[in-house]
Amino acid sequence: MSNTIGNLFKGDKGIWMVFFFLCIVSIVEVYSASTMLTYKGGSYITPILKHIFLLGLGLTAMVVTANINCGYFKFLTPFVLGGAFVLLLVVLAIGTATNGAQRWINIGPIQFQPSELAKGALILSTAQILSSLQTENGADPRAFRYILGVCGGIIPFIMVENLSTAALLCAVILMMMFIGRVPMRQIGKLLGAVVILGAFMLSMIMMFGHAEEKTEPNKQNLTEQVQTESKKEKEKGAIGKVFHRFDTWKGRIDKFLDSKELTPKDVDLDEDAQESYAKVAIATSNVVGKGPGNSDQCDFISQAFSDFIYAIIIEEMGIEGAFGVAMLYIILLFRTGRIANRCETSFPAFLAMGLALLLVTQALFNMMVAVGMVPVTGQPLPLISRGGTSTITNCIYIGVILSISRSAKRKQELVVxxxxxxxxxxxxxxxxxxxxxxxxxxxxxxxx
Known part of the structure; x- marks a missing residue:
């Protein structure tokens, strides 16, 4: 029996332990933070059962992936990249909008987010380009151009509806190029271009974005608001459909840059509820936390089970629990680095490090949002937040790392x-x- 289990759960034992600890934290905290889903659905047990089912589905996908020889991933690159490109076009054309963002494709009762597949496809492509053009002195200069070409065909389609995911992906690709020894001259030019482009995008957002004005609600204002919104939608046309997210981005930037201390009576709980109650959750944790399942602020945070779950973790588990969760991601990164260092060939090493950097960087983004260090990005906490596509794809990414730890050919070292x-x-x-x-x-x- 033990041999059968050992043959099934192959790969690095440290990463398996990190995964199971993250799953335990996820089940406890999602159950505690699903108050809004319980209120909407009328059942307190259904949301957590669905989450456990998705984790089980992700675990199955992870085990299957971990048992695939990592050499086959290279052959999947053109198919995964082409499929991601087609799905991104489809979601822009007929995708389903949620919370003002058109990011999902409905397949029966299932909602699929193509950007999650696109992230893995880009990392897979970058790893293959870097490994194919490695020389004794680093990556061939052509690798830089090829990577930019692939990113140019994917990232703009993600950026239209999900700027934070596009920025996260760009950061990971940049780190992969640094690890892959792309010439620093080229990386320096890229960073300069990114700064210029970022300044241009920020100026466009601030110029053409329209933050919503706060007015006292009454029947007359409501009628005028509906008429104004309808008129704006007609005036926007095709260009407005592409840049309609400018309003949301400007609102988030203005809110983050507004350093004025608000008194409790000045806080708009309709507009600032999540950020405000997340700060209350952290402030009332009293360092040691209230204990699992004892969160009070999850009743007021609509995305407590997703974007702001780290605030609930701090409220319930205290500073030690928050530090422990952060350390799990750090351990994942270091264990993956150890695996990559042992690989004889560069492709599995680059692929493993790219996926680990993606998971850890996204986790860092989520934690910084929860504690108010960066504007709200909408990035879930990998393997902890409740989700569908993100949960399963993140499990597959872990499975790829486990496959590399198990099947990648390892270096021969001299022993005296x-x-x-x-x-x-x-x-x-x-x-x-x-x-x-x-x-x-x-x-x-x-x-x-």
């Missing part, structure tokens, strides 16, 4: 055996090669 101490003058130091995988397996067996 000590000279015998029996005084035999004819004896000399011998040099032999040892496969790191054998040594790692022995270490794992000893630890078990």
């Amino acid at each position: 055996e000590p000279m015998p101490q029996n005084g035999d003058a004819t004896s000399s130091a011998t040099v032999s090669t040892t496969d790191n995988s054998d040594r790692a397996d022995k270490a794992d067996n000893a630890a078990e």
